[in-house]
Amino acid sequence: MSDPARRAAYLGALGIDQWVPRRPPSVAPTTVLPVAAAAPAGIDDGWAALASRVRDCRRCALHEGRTQTVFGSGSHTAEWMVIGEAPGEEEDRQGEPFVGASGQLLTAMLAAIGLQRDSVFIANVLKCRPPGNRDPKPAEVAECLPHLEQQVAMVQPRLILAFGRVAAQNLLGTEETLGSLRGVVHRFGPLNTPVVVTYHPAYLLRSPGEKRKAWEDLKFARQVFADLPSRD
């Protein structure tokens, strides 16, 4: 499938009608970001150590009910990092983030802005599933956030996309509503990494009428990324 056809298919999956220009656009279509180069020697040791700390973590009571921890997945040198809330039932079973129905929509949302799922790094605020998929407790977030902070420090993404209220509020240390956090560039961590927030795919599956707003957020994120000063 060609890139425009693939994009059209993903926008279709998002439920977004498309305007088709009569003439070819004068600007280049969204480019698919190349998968970043391999990490320098030594970095992978840090990843192995962090992965084993997460695997063995018993800092909060969530370890008692988990099947396994969900560390995160994707490129260790990704330019985009996706952060969600916590593993659900399917993620707890498979040990991978966003593998259920909301994961399929997440993959489509990323593809709609030219991002292949394995070119980004995907992680959650919590590495263990809260029982019944309840909201994370503040104490659980406090114990788990250092793992995520370390992942961000090692990936050094150029942009973080936070999916959903829980991810956004906990990353940004605020209780503001998701609606009021949209459309603004926030910052996270010592590197002041830009953060853009949007709706959680699980919410969009329940409220398909909101998909258009999520598409606005994704286009905003793509523009923020394009406007970032180059790294080199």
Ligand code: URA
């Ligand atoms: N929802 C999330 O926020 N993260 C996952 O990994 C799966 C569902």
